[in-house]
Amino acid sequence: MNLLNSDYLQLNSDFYQKVTPEHFPKAKLIIVNKELFKKLFSKDVDDFSEEELSKLFSGQQLFSGSEPIATIYAGHQFGHFNPQLGDGRALLLGEAKVSEELFDVQLKGSGQTPFSRRGDGLSALGPVIREYILCEAMNKLNVPTTRALAACHSGQDVYRQNGLEDGGIFTRVASSHLRIGTFQLFHSRQQYDHVEELLNYAIKRHYPELSNIESLSQRAKSFFSAVCERQVKLVAKWMSLGFIHGVMNTDNMTISGETIDYGPCAFMDHFQLNKVYSSIDRQGRYAYSNQPKILQWNLARLADCLIPLISENTDEAVEVLNNILKNINTLFQNEFEKLMALKLGVTEIKMMISPLINELYNELENTHHDFTNFFIELEKGTYEGSFKSSWENYLKSSNIAKEDALKTMKENNPLYIPRNHLVEKAINRAYEGDYSYFHELNEILATPFKREDVKVEFTKPPTPEEEVKQTFCGT
Ligand code: AMP
Ligand code: MG
Numbered sequence: 001m002n003l004l005n006s007d008y009l010q011l012n013s014d015f016y017q018k019v020t021p022e023h024f025p026k027a028k029l030i031i032v033n034k035e036l037f038k039k040l041f042s043k044d045v046d047d048f049s050e051e052e053l054s055k056l057f058s059g060q061q062l063f064s065g066s067e068p069i070a071t072i073y074a075g076h077q078f079g080h081f082n083p084q085l086g087d088g089r090a091l092l093l094g095e096a097k098v099s100e101e102l103f104d105v106q107l108k109g110s111g112q113t114p115f116s117r118r119g120d121g122l123s124a125l126g127p128v129i130r131e132y133i134l135c136e137a138m139n140k141l142n143v144p145t146t147r148a149l150a151a152c153h154s155g156q157d158v159y160r161q162n163g164l165e166d167g168g169i170f171t172r173v174a175s176s177h178l179r180i181g182t183f184q185l186f187h188s189r190q191q192y193d194h195v196e197e198l199l200n201y202a203i204k205r206h207y208p209e210l211s212n213i214e215s216l217s218q219r220a221k222s223f224f225s226a227v228c229e230r231q232v233k234l235v236a237k238w239m240s241l242g243f244i245h246g247v248m249n250t251d252n253m254t255i256s257g258e259t260i261d262y263g264p265c266a267f268m269d270h271f272q273l274n275k276v277y278s279s280i281d282r283q284g285r286y287a288y289s290n291q292p293k294i295l296q297w298n299l300a301r302l303a304d305c306l307i308p309l310i311s312e313n314t315d316e317a318v319e320v321l322n323n324i325l326k327n328i329n330t331l332f333q334n335e336f337e338k339l340m341a342l343k344l345g346v347t348e349i350k351m352m353i354s355p356l357i358n359e360l361y362n363e364l365e366n367t368h369h370d371f372t373n374f375f376i377e378l379e380k381g382t383y384e385g386s387f388k389s390s391w392e393n394y395l396k397s398s399n400i401a402k403e404d405a406l407k408t409m410k411e412n413n414p415l416y417i418p419r420n421h422l423v424e425k426a427i428n429r430a431y432e433g434d435y436s437y438f439h440e441l442n443e444i445l446a447t448p449f450k451r452e453d454v455k456v457e458f459t460k461p462p463t464p465e466e467e468v469k470q471t472f473c474g475t
Contacts, residue, residue, distance in 0.1 A: 003063035003094035016069040021059025022111025026155025029054040040096040057150035059110045066094040070113035075181030075251025086115025108170040122158045126427045128168030134262040137418040137445040145259040146174040181251035187305035220309040230257025235295045240339035242268035242371035246278040264471040267417040269461040271364040279470040342412040345405025363387045370461040375413040414448035421462035
């Protein structure tokens with residue numbers, strides 16, 4: 001099986017270090033994503049033996065052509081700048097090329113790298129199961145995301161808070177692993193030529209339509225606008241699904257606009273504007289309702305890095321970038337309204353809809369209703385709250401037939417989301433060596449909008465005993 005050696009190797013050697021995966025002689029495959037495997041390699045998984053797949057997806061046998069590397073980056077973590085991070089427990093195997101588009105294939109939890117700092121470079125099994133479920137569910141919910149290609153049991157225990165746990169290795173696929181933090185690393189080292197090199201690389205990979213812009217200043221400016229647009233779309237989508245990322249650090253925000261890092265994230269059950277799940281987010285910096293503000297803050301950190309490329313005159317550069325940043329709020333509001341309108345059955349906003357959306361959020365905040373089921377109940381006619389009549393009046397005044405609205409709602413409101421307590425159950429079973437619930441959950445989440453043959457137990461919010469109040473990084 002072939003992979004291209006990483007395109008990243010063409011960049012200055014300051015961008016990465018070559019690494020080799022550790023030995024996991026007892027690694028055993030749990031799952032391969034058949035559909036994604038086929039897309040990347042144009043081959044059927046079924047033509048490979050389990051032994052070979054176990055070796056490939058635990059790094060014990062390298063894809064031919066692969067020259068593994070760990071990439072370096074920096075980032076603001078909870079608002080504090082960390083001048084050097086990097087793939088401490090990840091390793092880029094190389095890329096697969098699918099009709100001219102490159103996809104990074106990366107192992108996570110495959111051992112230490114020069115960027116591991118004090119970490120062991122490993123992953124417990126739980127976070128691997130979690131990331132697999134979340135990535136693929138997000139993809140089926142039409143959210144731009146990194147993907148899950150495979151998961152393995154590493155056969156080697158890892159030492160974590162609760163003692164020894166089973167280890168896991170995850171194979172992640174991404175349009176690239178470039179982050180805002182990658183720009184920050186070279187900017188903070190005042191290596192502006194590297195920032196420029198990175199800009200050109202990022203454009204080639206993610207925004208090729210900008211590569212013909214000759215002036216560096218214009219190119220950097222257009223790039224910044226383009227990244228802002230993608231990030232706005234991404235976060236608006238999260239908000240429309242009640243998704244809380246949990247660690248919107250700048251090293252976890254991709255240049256491609258894909259969701260990355262499914263550590264302490266969660267889909268909300270009972271609604272609460274300032275809901276936080278992450279055990280380490282004590283100030284609520286990354287609470288649900290704070291996400292648009294943090295998005296803007298993170299993009300401002302990317303803007304910082306582009307200043308030297310835009311103009312020698314810093315004030316001038318700052319003005320150019322600020323003009324783009326100022327517009328983000330409006331961009332976000334428009335995108336968010338469009339998505340919320342669809343959830344309410346409105347494909348074309350003819351009448352101002354923001355008062356209706358505000359009313360919806362007030363009612364959710366007051367009742368703490370289950371976010372996902374709110375829309376399903378509205379669609380089914382079983383929702384009894386006062387919002388129902390405001391919504392019906394809005395449809396009437398906009399001349400939208402109820403049946404048309406319902407059709408739109410069915411296409412835009414998922415019945416199944418990866419609820420925390422379901423994910424937790426899959427993880428607990430996996431630790432007992434039983435992957436059947438993990439497989440079942442993946443299957444249900446593969447058709448989130450399906451209305452036939454409803455699996456009721458997967459649509460319910462958790463009971464008080466089932467509720468998962470906190471999620472952990474699991475590092
Ligand atoms: P994350 O929370 O996964 O975004 O990780 C933040 C940083 O810590 C990244 O640079 C990771 O590579 C690093 N890191 C997290 N867990 C480990 C680990 N077990 N061993 C080494 N590095 C780690
Ligand atoms: Mg991360």
